[in-house]
Amino acid sequence: MTAIATTPAQTTGKVARSTNGAHGHKARPAAPSGAKAVKVTKTKVPKQAKAFATAVETTTRQVAEGRDLLVPLEQLVLSEANVRRVFHAEGIEELAALIDSQGLLQRLAVVAHAEGSYAVVAGGRRLRAMQRLVAQGRWEASRPVECKLYDNERAAEVSLAENSGREAMHPADEMEAFRKLVEDGLTVAQVAGRFGVTPITVERRLKLARLAPRFLALYRAEEIDPDQLQALALTEDHAAQEAVWDGLPTYDRDAYSIRRALTEESCRGDSRLARFVGIEAYEARGGTVRRDLFAEEGDGSGVFLDDAVMLQVLAMEKLRAAGEDVRAEGWGWVDCLLDGDDLALRSYGREAKGEREPTPEEAQSIAAMEAERDELDAAYERNEHADRDTEAYEAEEQRLMGLIDALDERIDAAHDALAQWTPAQMARSGALLRIDHGGQITVDRGLIRAEDRTAANEGQGGGDSGPGLVPSDAPKKRPAISEKLMRDLTAHRTGAIQAALVQNPHVALVTLVHRLAETVFSHYGCGNDVVKVHLTMTSDYALAQDATDYESSPAGALLDRATTEWGDRLPGNPEALFGWLLAQDRDTLLDLLAFCTARSFNAVAGRERGADQSDAITEALGVDMADWWVPTAASYLGAVSKAKALEAVKEATGVDDTAAVAGMKKDEAIQHCAAKLEGSRWLPAPLRRLPVSAPASEADES
Structure with a gap:
């Protein structure tokens, strides 16, 4: 491309021209009194000079106001004067697809840079998107790009002007625009390709665009949120959408309540019957299904089976078929x-x-x-x-x-x-x-x-084992840890979990709701009943009976402080408690709920245990017993054999100290092991966290 030639006049923007008189004539001075008038001859300006002056003025104005030109993409670089410093990489791919399908709808603002190149002061994201197209082999590097050239002195001003005063398109406008494109004949895949988004994103936009117009108007007025829109989109029936919305009280129009109202006669795809039968088998028999495009994929929670009776019939057929195999084993x-x-x-x-x-x-x-x-x-x-x-x-x-x-x-x-x-x-x-x-x-x-x-x-013969039955007299296993020490350790663990629950109202709420659900829906089982909702108080005194030095432990100190603080806040008169609670805000009630739930927790045990609900609670709280308990002569080492104490040292340090304590009495050996374990964060097996499996979560794309 030919560079624009510059002259001092172009650079300064000044053109030599007459400054006296409207028509460029120099004013004549008054003749002295009595002087003879002198005739002045008018000088003509050559046409070439006029043309040059006009060209200089035009060029200067174009450089100041911007001049259109085409620049090969490979000659464009990002200017340091570009005021936008933060670019979000995730949007570049979408912008590249838009430019590829629609063309560059807005020119880049550039200034002259090094020889043969131009710096982009406004349009950096567009430049990156076009460079992405080149990297993907979809565009040539020499492809001309429409630009507007500005004077270098205006670089920052132009960049700021373009990036200021913008207003993002409202999501409702985007939804309706996508719907218009599809109505005009484009497929979902074509729209997705042109705008650089996934097909599911387009389908979700279309789903919301097909809601009753009333809800899009509410969305524009910020009187309904996206979650509520997504819940309403479970049905395409506008009358049903409006009936549910109008039928719910204003305080209960959250997404969960809307979704529940629209699907109360359906079975969720993640229900036990749906999982057992299989959605494909249900559909193969003619069952109708509604799918929530906004739900997480794969877990069935966003699928609703409308024919509950058919689902039950299919489940019973499959169950009876399995029953025939069991009958063949010889059961009556x-x-x-x-x-x-x-x-x-x-x-x-x-x-x-x-x-x-x-x-x-x-x-x-x-x-x-x-x-x-x-x-x-x-x-x-x-x-x-x-x-x-x-x-x-x-x-x-x-x-x-x-x-x-x-x-x-x-x-x-x-x-x-x-x-x-x-x-x-x-x-x-x-x-x-x-x-x-x-x-x-x-x-x-x-x-x-x-x-x-x-x-x-x-x-059975009145208690006789009957023919062929031999009673078993297998001896019981001797526990590795005594019952007294086990109760000591698990009492410390109970106190630590109580203290952590006090500080985490959310997990305390989950713990309480879980226990209530276990009671109401007994098919969940009763677990180990570590939360006594009815409510059995697990007091500091009770824990101190088992846990060595409990009062001075971190958990004991925290719980004692929390008990004192709540005792000071609650009214002294029991009859005033209900009214006091009614006057409190939600956060205060949750904090008190956490405290009370925590004080009902009891995982003290005298024997070794397997994984139970207390491990799930510990995992949720992130409790590390090394923060709440340390191995000392009093807390552990004095209650186990010397071999067990040495085993602890070896686990903690990787060093076998058997030879080092060979000549020591047990008390000396215990003190030696205690010193080795100091600061090691070693824990005996009853205090270690057992692995607890948790469901994976996938972020919803919207």
Whole structure:
């Protein structure tokens, strides 16, 4: 491209011209009195000079006001004078698609840069979008771009002017624009491609654009929010939309209430029956489905099955087919229930599962293991009477416990292999098939109907195990941690979780609602009943009975402070409490709810446990017991063997200190281990967080 030639006149914007008189004539001075008038001759200005002056003036004005020109894309760079400093990369792809399909609708504002290039002072996002098209191979780098050239002195002014005073398009206008394009013949895919968005985004815009005009008007007036619009879009029936909106009180027109009103006679796609039958199978039988385009994909929560009766019929057909396979096992009867509620089991008795007669080889193996178990028990008892302050005692204790545990597992496995129902038991009992909340079949075998219980009891021979049944005398496993220490540790854990709940009203609310739901909907099970909603107070005094030095612990101090603060805030007269609560704001009520729920929590246990609800609560709170408890001689080390204390040191530091404490008495060894564990954040097994699985969440695209 040819660069614009410049002259000093163009640069300064000044043109030599007459400044006296409207027509460019120099004024004549008055002649002195008595002087003779002199004739002045008029000089003509050449036409070439006039043309040059006009050209200079025009060029100067164009540079100041902007001059149109075409510049190859590869000769454009972003100017440092561009006032926009923040660019959102996610919008460039959409803008590139728009420019590719619609062309550059607004010129770039540029100033002269280095030789042969121009700097963009307004239109940086457009420049980046076009450069993206070049990088993708959709445009040539030499493609000419429409620009407007400005004087360098106006760069910042022009950039600020273009980026100021803008008003973004209202989403409702965009929705209706998308609808117009589709009505004019474009497909959803074509609209998505031209505007650089996904097809689902276009479908969502169209869904909202087809709402009753009344709601788009409310949206423009900011009297309804996007979530409410999305809920109304569950139906395309304008009358139904307006009926639901008008039928709900103004304070209850949230998205949840709208969605519930529109789908109250439908079944959600993530319900247990829908999961069991399958949406595809339901649709294949002619069932109608509504899909919420704004719901998360994959979990079925945005799918609504309109024919609940058909869904139940299909579920029962599938359940009965599975029941035939169970009947083939030899049961006297098989029942099928669509309800997965455990309450259904209360009307049944249960046949006790016995053991078949072992084969001679199995009997010999079990007898040998039980004889070995007796010998180990005797050895353990003998060791208990030895000097406990010696290393020999502790080493022998650990060795024997390891052998006993391993042997117990083998004995249990041998008896499990013998456990079964006899043919007579199966003939008089049956199986119940239910659908659980995950949409899976649950089979309860060995159930006895009420009318069959008498016969079953007679068949048991008044408590005799009956033919082929052998009672199991397998010894119980010795716990790795004593009951006293277990209660000590779990009391500290209870206090820490209480303290964390006090500080987290949201998780406290979830905990309380979960416990209430367990009670009302008993098919969820009762868990470990760690939250006593009725309300059983788990006081500091109760915890201090089990937890060593509880009063001085971080949890004890925090809970004592919170108890004092709430005691000062609440009215002293019980009759005034309800009125006081009515006068409080929601945040205050939630804080008090958190405190009360926390004080009902109780996970104190005397034996080892598996994962339970307390682990889910701990995970939600992010409780790390290392913040609330430390291993000391009083809290742990003095209550376990020297070997256990050394095991803790090895876990915490990676160093085996057995040799270091070889010549020490137990008290000295405990102090040595306590020093090694200081600051290590080591925790014994009962205080460690057990893994808890949680559902994944996917952000909704709108």
